[in-house]
Amino acid sequence: NAGVMQNPRHLVRRRGQEARLRCSPMKGHSHVYWYRQLPEEGLKFMVYLQKENIIDESGMPKERFSAEFPKEGPSILRIQQVVRGDSAAYFCASSPPTGKYEQYFGPGTRLTVT
Amino acid sequence: AQKVTQAQTEISVVEKEDVTLDCVYETRDTTYYLFWYKQPPSGELVFLIRRNSFDEQNEISGRYSWNFQKSTSSFNFTITASQVVDSAVYFCALSEETSGSRLTFGEGTQLTVNP
Numbered sequence: 292n293a294g295v296m297q298n299p300r301h302l303v304r305r306r307g308q309e310a311r312l313r314c315s316p317m318k319g320h321s322h323v324y325w326y327r328q329l330p331e332e333g334l335k336f337m338v339y340l341q342k343e344n345i346i347d348e349s350g351m352p353k354e355r356f357s358a359e360f361p362k363e364g365p366s367i368l369r370i371q372q373v374v375r376g377d378s379a380a381y382f383c384a385s386s387p388p389t390g391k392y393e394q395y396f397g398p399g400t401r402l403t404v405t
Numbered sequence: 406a407q408k409v410t411q412a413q414t415e416i417s418v419v420e421k422e423d424v425t426l427d428c429v430y431e432t433r434d435t436t437y438y439l440f441w442y443k444q445p446p447s448g449e450l451v452f453l454i455r456r457n458s459f460d461e462q463n464e465i466s467g468r469y470s471w472n473f474q475k476s477t478s479s480f481n482f483t484i485t486a487s488q489v490v491d492s493a494v495y496f497c498a499l500s501e502e503t504s505g506s507r508l509t510f511g512e513g514t515q516l517t518v519n520p
Contacts, residue, residue, distance in 0.1 A: 324507065333496060334450075336507040347505050382450060384508075392438045392457075392506055396450040 293318065295385050295397035296365075303403045310370040310377070312400045316385030323366040324394060325358060328380040340366060373404045407432045409499050411511035418487055419519050426482045426514045428497030434458075436502040439473065439480045444513070445493040456480065487518045 296315040304310050316323050325337040339347040340360040351358065355373075360366040370377055380401050384394040408431040418424045430439065441453040454464065456473050464471050468485045484491055494515050498508040 322506070326508070326510075333510040333512040334498075334508070336509065339505060339507055347507060350507070380448065386506065392455065392500055394506070394508060395452065396442075398449045401448070 295320075295383055295395055297381075297383050297397035297400050299400060300398060301401050301403070303405060304373045305405055306374055307372050310373050310402055310404075312368040312370075312381050312383075312402070314366040314368070314383030314385075314397060316366070316383075317387075317395055319387055320385035320395075321388050322386040323360050324384040324386075325366075325368050326382045326384065328382065328399075330379065334382060337368075370402075373402075375404050378402055378404045407434075407437075407499050407501050407504060407509045409497050409509055409511035411495075411497055411514050413514045414512070415515045415517070417517045417519065420489060421486050422518075423483060423485050424487050424516065424518075426484075426495050426497075426516065428480045428482065428511060430478050430480065430497070430499045432478075432499060432501050434501040434503050438500045440498040440500070440508065441471065441480075441482050442496045442498065442510075443493045444496065450496075453482075484516075487516075489518050489520055492516060492518045 298313050323340045326334040328334045336350040338351050338358045343362050355371045357369045380399045382399045383397045386394050410429045437458045439456045443451040461473050470483045472481045494513045496513045497511045500508050
């Protein structure tokens, strides 16, 4: 059973470009979470999604950030017009329908904005 | 509001020493879950343990043990006979039932085990 997959593992973008981070949950998992880890800091919750629904986006910055989890395909975290402060590791986690407190993390995507 | 505090930013020990990582949490919920994760230098997050608020039994897994005390809102993690491979950042996290399932992480403790 493959774990949570994230790609790309490393992403470099220039200021003003768009960044798209992908997360494929574990098989059978229908809940996806995104967290951000800024340099030298802990992880901060961003958004919680189920298929085709955003359940909790209380941690998402108000502008430039969006997330989706379509019926088919991976969850996508999109950052428009990236700035240097967006440089961080972005982690995705997934959980099964009946075990939302069991979150399994992917390896993360390290975004560098130059 | 939920909060997790890991007061120890960095700990350095010599191999074979025992080390305890502290975690103090704040929550108004009666139902909540506590977690420990390990983040080795490679960067991934490794799940170590989950406990719910109704289960105060301490747990031991090999060289790892956890001491959950609701009276002091603490969930401390002890590594016995530490090894160099234990060097990592360790995060304590909390999830409240009323806040959905999002995790609130502490700031992490960087553990360095020297040979």
